[in-house]
Amino acid sequence: MRKLFTPGRLLLAGAILAVITFGVLWLAPSNDYLLLPDRAHPVAPLVTVAKPKPGGGSDGIHFVDVIERKASLLERLFPGLRSGSTLIPGSEVNPKGVSDAAVRRVGVNQMARSQDIAAAVALQKLGYPVHVKENGALVAAVFPDLPAEGKVQVGEVIVAVDGKPVRSTTDLRSLVSPLKPGTTLALTLRDSQTRRTLRLKTAANPNDPKQSVIGVLVEPAAAITLPFAVRIDAGNIVGPSAGLAFALAVMEKLGRDVDHGLSVAATGELGLDGSVGPIGGIKQKTIGAHDAGVNVFLVPVDNFAEAKRNADGLRIVAVKSLDDALRALTTLAKKGSTS
Secondary structure, three states: OOOOOOOOHHHHHHHHHHHHHHHHHOOEEEEEEEEEEOOOOHOOOHHOOOOOOOOOOOOOEEEEEEEEEEEEEEHOOHHHHOOOEEOOHHHHOOOOOOOOHHHHHHHHHHHHHHHHHHHHHHHHHHOOOEEEEEEEEEEEEEEOOOOOOOOOOOOOOOEEEEEEEEEHHHHHHHHHOOOOOEEEEEEEOOOOOOOEEEEEOOOOEEEEEEEOOOOOOEEEEEEEEOOOOEEEEEOOOOOOHHHHHHHHHHHHHEEEOOOOOEEEEEEOOOOOOEEEEOOOOOOHHHHHHHOOOOOOEEHHHHHHHHHHHOOOOEEEEEEEEEHHHHHHOOOOOOOOOOO
């Protein structure tokens, strides 16, 4: 009588089951996300100015981005399968109650705002007349289960806290963060037609329970008028972190030798005052800069330590402002060394 289960058949069945299991784990999405490196991109092809000038640099400015996508079940179990990746909980990408589409809209708005700010700051630095009027903190998203939910609307502009003016996102943070969680405050908001004041209690900041938040994501609300058109087309890339790179590239289009013959990657959220703020995904962005073969990577001061850990020989320079970036590149050029 022939045996139904021979060692060979059991081994074959086990192999088939393993392949099926692997396929399911590889294809089935998890609820978490992977951040992956992407090679740095030249900025010059993305920038068009109405009145370009000769004498700029060698178009050596690059911006860096991060590929963000859902992790498969297998990648969730073994995130090291993807070189340079970081696994992050889905709740950090899409907070509870916030849809993928809403998060995408916020990112698109942040990119558009970063382009406007980059153009304004670059032109101001070159002496062009630019009219900028900061007029509050624009609400880009309202997070669920926090005080602003159901009370503050996306698109409204926060203009005062307890009667004290809010002209920028920095003003809002400085007025709210130091408060003891649970403090009641008066929040004044405006939209295109009305102005209103509401009262709400602050909540503890999840990242620092001693500080307060109200549960909104804000962007600078400002009216910017340029003396001529500046267009930056970053395609499908979203978020605010390319602001510094955009400003450097705009200056080159207008005749300023910014890169001094160097190949430069830059990242950082640019403020209207020329300050450079921290960004996310610095590990992947550093790898992307390294893989592009640039000479130097300009990063916000707050991101310097992590960028240095992933530099693999790439020169990392920490900057606090556009002026810092310009000075650093001039210094590197004079030294004639990028080692």
